[in-house]
Amino acid sequence: MTTRYQDTSPVSTDPSQKTVAASRVRMNELVMPNDTNQLGNLMGGRLLHLMDICSAISAQRHCNRNVVTVSVDSVEFREAIRLGEVVVIEGEITRAFNTSMEVAIQVWAENLRAGTRRLCTTSYYTFVAVDADGNTVPVPPIIAETEFEKKRFEEATERRRIRLEMSKKSNI
Numbered sequence: 018m019t020t021r022y023q024d025t026s027p028v029s030t031d032p033s034q035k036t037v038a039a040s041r042v043r044m045n046e047l048v049m050p051n052d053t054n055q056l057g058n059l060m061g062g063r064l065l066h067l068m069d070i071c072s073a074i075s076a077q078r079h080c081n082r083n084v085v086t087v088s089v090d091s092v093e094f095r096e097a098i099r100l101g102e103v104v105v106i107e108g109e110i111t112r113a114f115n116t117s118m119e120v121a122i123q124v125w126a127e128n129l130r131a132g133t134r135r136l137c138t139t140s141y142y143t144f145v146a147v148d149a150d151g152n153t154v155p156v157p158p159i160i161a162e163t164e165f166e167k168k169r170f171e172e173a174t175e176r177r178r179i180r181l182e183m184s185k186k187s188n189i
């Protein structure tokens with residue numbers, strides 16, 4: 018039997034292979050009745066769950082470790098995703114720090130009958146790599162290749178600073 022799966026190579030532990038593309042994840046989910054509210058729209062909590070899974074796979078593919086979600090940036094539901102549409106979610110590591118990784122998430126709604134796709138939501142998830150006892154462990158650096166990836170890599174430092182600052186202030 019031949020394999021035709023060419024999306025990403027299998028998880029590699031070789032640091033020279035740790036490009037953004039290598040750990041990119043693209044998930045497709047059909048919106049079913051049980052995923053929707055009374056208006057037939059995909060429920061926000063369900064979408065956050067899918068985004069969490071997609072970004073966690075990307076983070077784990079990059080670091081070859083278990084990861085936990087430490088923070089999720091603000092999520093704006095700009096457009097409803099309807100029953101019967103396909104949710105297309107893409108996760109990419111933008112930058113790996115010491116034990117943490119920032120993952121950029123983009124969500125599209127694809128209408129199969131109309132042959133259209135619209136961007137609905139974006140966010141950044143941050144994951145921390147942990148060992149079997151839950152202790153944090155270092156992660157390999159990410160290799161940003163394209164101009165866009167390099168720009169997003171540079172900008173990640175400022176996003177991280179804001180995130181940690183907000184975390185200090187968020188005690189209710």
Ligand SMILES: CC(C)(COP(=O)(O)OP(=O)(O)OC[C@H]1O[C@@H](n2cnc3c(N)ncnc32)[C@H](O)[C@@H]1OP(=O)(O)O)[C@@H](O)C(=O)NCCC(=O)NCCS
Binds near residue numbers: 086115118184
């Ligand atoms: C995530 C966790 C392991 C961090 O443990 P900790 O002892 O606070 O670790 P540290 O303070 O050393 O922080 C670890 C990393 O997280 C980052 N971090 C901490 N708080 C953060 C926040 N609010 N946003 C983004 N990054 C954050 C730190 O900057 C650090 O990154 P770096 O090593 O790359 O510099 C711990 O808080 C935890 O287990 N939280 C629960 C996670 C969970 O259950 N998630 C939901 C289910 S998966």
